[in-house]
Amino acid sequence: MPLRPVRPAPLRRVSHVLLRLTPSSPRPARRARPRAVVAALLACLPLAGCNTLSDSALAVITLVLPPYKADVVQGNVITREQLAQVKPGRSRDEVRELLGSPLLTDVFHAQRWDYVFTLRRNGVVVQQRSLVVWFEGDVVRQVDAPEVPSEREFVASIAPQGKPEAVPPKLSLTEAERAALPRVAPVAASAPAAPAFPTRRYPPLEPQ
Secondary structure (H helix, E strand, C coil), rough: CCCCCCCCCCCCCCHHHHHHHHCCCCHHHHHHHHHHHHHHHHHHHHHHHHHHHHHHHHHHHHHHHHCCCCCCEECCCCHHHCCCCCCCCCCCHHHHHCCCCCCCECCCCEEEEEEEEEECCEEEEEEEEEEEEEEECEEEEECCCCCCHHHHHHHHHHHHCCCCCCCCCCCCCHHHHHHCCCCCCCCCCCCCCCCCCCCCCCCCCCCC
C-alpha cells in the first residue's frame, strides 16, 4: 500500500495550539491569593496571643504592685507658731507675709480671707483644715481657726509611714557603764618557755 505524504499543518493552526498550551492565563495566580491571605492570618494568631498574655500579665502586676501616687498638697500650710503671730491689729500685708496669700477670696466679702489646707495620699484625704481671718478695714479683727499642729507635729504627720528608723550603733561607753563593768584580774607574767628543739651555736664568720 503506497504511503501518503504528510502535509505540514498551517502555521495559523500551530500557533493557535501553542497559545492554548502556554500557561499564560492568570487563573493560577488568582487561586494562590486566598492561600497567601490564610497564611498571613495564621502567622498573626501567635502575635495576638502574645498581646493578650502581656495585657493580662500587666493587669495582674498592677493589682499586686499598685502604681506609686505622690502626695497632693493644696492650700496653705499654717502651723501653730505662725498662727500665734496673727493678732488683732495686724495689717493685711503682715498677714499675707505670715500666712501667705489666701486660697479663697470673695469680691462680695472683702473683709474675709479663707485659708484651706488639704493633703491627699493615695487619693484619700488624710488632712483638711480651714481657717478664716476677719478684717475690719485694713486690720485684723479676729481669727477663726481650728486646732492646728506645730511645725514638728506637721512634719511628723506627713512623713512616710515606712520602716522605723534604724538606731545608730553605740560606739563608746559612759563613765557609769565603764564603772559597772566587771574587774579583770591581772595575769602574772610567766617565764619564757624553753625552746622545743636544742639550739646550735655557730662560729662567727669573721675573726674577733
